[in-house]
Amino acid sequence: MRLLSFLFLLLVFNFNFALASSGNATNPTSALHPKQQKWQFDGIFGKFDKASAQRGYQVYKEVCSACHGLKLLSYRNLATIGFSEPEIKQIASEYLITDGPNDDGEMFERAGLPSDKMAGPYPNEQAARSANGGAYPPDLSLIVKARHDGANYVYSLLTGYQQAPDGFELASGKNYHPYFEGRQISMPPPLVEDGQLEYKDGTYATKEQMAIDVVNFLQFAAEPETEHRKKMGVRTMLFLLILFVLLLIAKKAVWRNVK
Amino acid sequence: MTNHNDPNQELQDFHKIHLDSEPNQSKATAWLNSRLPILSTLENTLKKHPYPKNLSYWWNFGSIAGIALLVQILSGLFLAMHYVPNTKLAFESVEHIMRDVNYGWLIRYIHAVGASMFFVALYAHITRGLYYGSYRAPREVLWWVGIIIFLLTMATAFMGYVLPWGQMSFWGATVITNLFSAIPVVGQSIVTWLWGGYSVDNPTLNRFFVLHFLMPFVIVGIVLLHLVALHQTGSNNPSGVPMKSKSDAIPFHPYFTIKDLVGFVAFFLVFGYFLFFYPNALGHPDNYIPANPMVTPAHIVPEWYFLPFYAILRAVPDKLGGVLMMFGAIALLFFLPYLDKSPVRSGAYRPLFKKFFYLFILNFIFLGWLGKAPAEGWYILASRLSTLYYYAYFLLVLPMLPKFEKTLPLPQSIDQHYKQNH
Numbered sequence: 001m002r003l004l005s006f007l008f009l010l011l012v013f014n015f016n017f018a019l020a021s022s023g024n025a026t027n028p029t030s031a032l033h034p035k036q037q038k039w040q041f042d043g044i045f046g047k048f049d050k051a052s053a054q055r056g057y058q059v060y061k062e063v064c065s066a067c068h069g070l071k072l073l074s075y076r077n078l079a080t081i082g083f084s085e086p087e088i089k090q091i092a093s094e095y096l097i098t099d100g101p102n103d104d105g106e107m108f109e110r111a112g113l114p115s116d117k118m119a120g121p122y123p124n125e126q127a128a129r130s131a132n133g134g135a136y137p138p139d140l141s142l143i144v145k146a147r148h149d150g151a152n153y154v155y156s157l158l159t160g161y162q163q164a165p166d167g168f169e170l171a172s173g174k175n176y177h178p179y180f181e182g183r184q185i186s187m188p189p190p191l192v193e194d195g196q197l198e199y200k201d202g203t204y205a206t207k208e209q210m211a212i213d214v215v216n217f218l219q220f221a222a223e224p225e226t227e228h229r230k231k232m233g234v235r236t237m238l239f240l241l242i243l244f245v246l247l248l249i250a251k252k253a254v255w256r257n258v259k
Numbered sequence: 260m261t262n263h264n265d266p267n268q269e270l271q272d273f274h275k276i277h278l279d280s281e282p283n284q285s286k287a288t289a290w291l292n293s294r295l296p297i298l299s300t301l302e303n304t305l306k307k308h309p310y311p312k313n314l315s316y317w318w319n320f321g322s323i324a325g326i327a328l329l330v331q332i333l334s335g336l337f338l339a340m341h342y343v344p345n346t347k348l349a350f351e352s353v354e355h356i357m358r359d360v361n362y363g364w365l366i367r368y369i370h371a372v373g374a375s376m377f378f379v380a381l382y383a384h385i386t387r388g389l390y391y392g393s394y395r396a397p398r399e400v401l402w403w404v405g406i407i408i409f410l411l412t413m414a415t416a417f418m419g420y421v422l423p424w425g426q427m428s429f430w431g432a433t434v435i436t437n438l439f440s441a442i443p444v445v446g447q448s449i450v451t452w453l454w455g456g457y458s459v460d461n462p463t464l465n466r467f468f469v470l471h472f473l474m475p476f477v478i479v480g481i482v483l484l485h486l487v488a489l490h491q492t493g494s495n496n497p498s499g500v501p502m503k504s505k506s507d508a509i510p511f512h513p514y515f516t517i518k519d520l521v522g523f524v525a526f527f528l529v530f531g532y533f534l535f536f537y538p539n540a541l542g543h544p545d546n547y548i549p550a551n552p553m554v555t556p557a558h559i560v561p562e563w564y565f566l567p568f569y570a571i572l573r574a575v576p577d578k579l580g581g582v583l584m585m586f587g588a589i590a591l592l593f594f595l596p597y598l599d600k601s602p603v604r605s606g607a608y609r610p611l612f613k614k615f616f617y618l619f620i621l622n623f624i625f626l627g628w629l630g631k632a633p634a635e636g637w638y639i640l641a642s643r644l645s646t647l648y649y650y651a652y653f654l655l656v657l658p659m660l661p662k663f664e665k666t667l668p669l670p671q672s673i674d675q676h677y678k679q680n681h
Contacts, residue, residue, distance in 0.1 A: 044536045072354050145539060146547035225364040233535020240531060244524045251517045258312055258509055
């Protein structure tokens, strides 16, 4: 039965980790497997790189948010990556939010509050498509969780644009991208040059730096609970491990008189 | 040597065993017991009812599946307080739970990971039954009730996966409900009736939520039947030799209370590992994309616990044939008590059986792997061969094997078996 136990473990892990990747370099239209980066939020002791995530917010705001919404987040959530309350109030107040109706039955605009959901660039999907040649820039709130190997995928997407190889038929308005399924993407390269923006903390904004920062930010956006969850996990697992050993000793003691 | 193969004899022997216990004699207890025999029933179950003393840790998975069911019911209850079963609101209501409800992320991840853990326990429990011949007379009804629990759990899990209303929710629901359209003549009407319309839409989501909430309680009821049947026949054991006397048996308490606790904590360690560190590893990333009836995902894949059966479904070129083969793969389990003709119950004493059994398990894992692969090229041929072996194991190997197999000598009793191993 020992063999069976081994097989059973195989059964459980097989489905989840085998065949996770569909990356195939030989097929000219299937996507490459994402470039692998080390992230500070990975692993069981993972934490947000808050400085990087804050810079990432700046990249999102100045670059991505021209086309992509972040509608599942409220401004107040930014506290998780270290923004202070006055900073959050300041950030929120820069947006106009449509509220109402008021007592006269009119909708009105007011400055954003920390409790508001983040304002998106388009009022609806049709407006978004119309402004982007028919393509729909997806909301980024969950993008890291909604793609296989999401953090590395977003990183690869931002840094992996290439010239189309000879003979590759590119549809009009599309860009060649080996990490995107079908290898043609509507999004033009968003990070075009080093120093594209000026970071508030003085870090030099290379393309690489901006890509890493925005991934750190989007990881937070997708799983704001990451740090809390992992910290709770380490404690719970330690507790369970000790409990397991104690119970095993107790079990052996109780069973000693079974002859 | 006594005859191990007479189920009636086995039951008679079993019911003659009474373990000594000192019942609680207080007046209040007697008063209550004479009106509602709840304490005396508990006393009988825990202290007088005989359990084989040679049970291995493989016998822990029944109680582990039980606690997994309770975890699902409790976490589900709290999710249902915040979830909204409406196609326009469902996806965001789940994200509201994840982001705004206090510890909502914990409750929801417990429920999502818990579903997978429940199936881990169920598959382990069934695997143990298959190896040690727990399905054989006199435990046929116990086995059948178990398969019904397995089927109901699959239906419940399927409907639960639809509720977050992501891409895999929607397309999984579309593919699976469409299977019923393969039924001749009335198929399409049945599908329309299931959907409550002409596609998977709001009525479908709403009724799936209601049924997903209801079914676990039905499952609890059937689990109780499973336990009643278990108490009537007694537990099987690794030797497969029936209990004959007191020397074979121990009471549940304290021996299996403490052993089950060890199992629970080991189970929660695996559970916690996924829950806290890789909560989405067992799910599909596409389900974090809101459902969109206009966009079909590149590969529609069910949850991992359905993959082997999904592979059987796709192995058959004909739709109705595929559906029949898939449901047949589970229906076969009902006939198992009559398909296994070996004079020896436990696989531990059947050298030839072991080889075919391990091949069966490997083949089942391989089917799961195939279920995740695209249905093209050599995968199709492999799925067909694997499906063939799955069926052949039940329909050819188990009935025919005893003709060729020389089994190993059985221990005289459970007592002897226990002493050999300790």
